[in-house]
Amino acid sequence: MFNMVVELEQINKCQSILLENLSASLQLSGDFNIGFPGGSWNETIKFNDEIWFHHFEIADDAASPRYWNGFGLAQNLSSNKSNNIVVEINIPTNGINRRVAGFFAENEMGEIGLFHRGSLGGGRKGVGKQAFLSWSSYELTPVLTDGNNETAILVGLIESDDFPAKLYQFLLNIEGFKQLATSGEINEATYISDEELLERILNENPKQKRPKKSTSETIGYERSEFVKEFALRKANGECQLCKRDGPFKTKSGRIFLEVHHIDWLSKGGLDIPKNVIALCPNCHRTMHYVNNQKDIEKLKSIACEQAP
Ligand SMILES: [Zn+2]
Ligand SMILES: [Zn+2]
Structure with a gap:
């Protein structure tokens, strides 16, 4: 003691x-x-x-x-x-x-x-x-x-x-x-018991009112359609991290992928071919939630190789 x-x-x-x-x-x-x-x-x-x-x-x-x-x-x-x-x-x-x-x-x-x-x-x-x-x-x-x-x-x-x-x-x-x-990944709700969670939901909105409109302070960045197109063409429908095909075809018939900036725009990254990569939605989320150093290196070397 x-x-x-x-x-x-x-x-x-x-x-x-x-x-x-x-x-x-x-x-x-x-x-x-x-x-x-x-x-x-x-x-x-x-x-x-x-x-x-x-x-x-x-x-x-x-x-x-x-x-x-x-x-x-x-x-x-x-x-x-x-x-x-x-x-x-x-x-x-x-x-x-x-x-x-x-x-x-x-x-x-x-x-x-x-x-x-x-x-x-x-x-x-x-x-x-x-x-x-x-x-x-x-x-x-x-x-x-x-x-x-x-x-x-x-x-x-x-x-x-x-x-x-x-x-x-x-x-x-x-x-x-x-x-x-x-x-925001850990917040007030994360570690409370199941009972408390249900209780908080009930107390918060007992009459099940429609949600109020909220304004967001998220800052967006202007991005080039041409740079995005460049990354999509290089990937040709295949996620450049997990190497699997994108999850579905869009109405225009193209396999869906998302274009990610390896050095994030929000942290000063540039909107240029060397910094973009096409990813499936799962891998894209992973890069934003985890941003594992190994994955970053891997994507950087792919992007550098394919950029002019
Ligand atoms: Zn993937
Ligand atoms: Zn991204």
């Missing part, structure tokens, strides 16, 4: 151990702009090829004095833009403070764990602790706090050699979760 570390002197010791362990594995440092909801700072941060880390102490916030520990993924680190924090694991320095997500706790063997309470929704409705736990493989660990039990996610044991790897896993999980939540 873990016991929460609540005495300031002990908390200070744990934070120093955390810093020591991280300094040993994050041996690079550099100046970067780091962004968080509400602003950004230029800071010198520590990093390796997996994690970046920045920390300081917030002593002047009377309600929530804390050690601020911000972590990000080094794969996204850039000197040209603001680098978003993946997660803050802040540690209250005034004992128990449930508004702050992090804490240290110690077990009978004297091992000290870094914990996170698991609320990661960033204000998005329904995309919180429960959704993250359902989606990730994390289980809650019980922690004794002043005689009360609470539960939290054990990120890792701070003195252990595998701590940086555990922390990296935690960051990857959160980043993956946030991306799915942002894209």
Whole structure:
């Protein structure tokens, strides 16, 4: 059983151990702009090829004095833009403070764990602790706090050699979760029980009214009919990813395929023969939902070969 570390002197010791362990594995440092909801700072941060880390102490916030520990993924680190924090694991320095997500706790063997309470929704409705736990493989660990039990996610044991790897896993999980939540693939409805789902449907529209019109803010791009035609001709009815024929013939008698931009137009891709490929609807959806690197490479080499 873990016991929460609540005495300031002990908390200070744990934070120093955390810093020591991280300094040993994050041996690079550099100046970067780091962004968080509400602003950004230029800071010198520590990093390796997996994690970046920045920390300081917030002593002047009377309600929530804390050690601020911000972590990000080094794969996204850039000197040209603001680098978003993946997660803050802040540690209250005034004992128990449930508004702050992090804490240290110690077990009978004297091992000290870094914990996170698991609320990661960033204000998005329904995309919180429960959704993250359902989606990730994390289980809650019980922690004794002043005689009360609470539960939290054990990120890792701070003195252990595998701590940086555990922390990296935690960051990857959160980043993956946030991306799915942002894209709408995980939402309020995703992880509720069947009963609750039916209840929510009923409560939402008890009189079965017709849906209201909605306006969409989706940005479209002007695309060349000639470039599209080029891709369709090259494919000649056969999906260029799975190599199967398109699913049906259109009224004009042509086998149906969709034309996809390998580098997405929304991410700056160009509407030119080298960047288009004809796909069956299944493969096209796969490229938009999964966009597997291997598939991208494969399509790029086909498109480059067939482009003038
Ligand atoms: Zn296909
Ligand atoms: Zn597409």
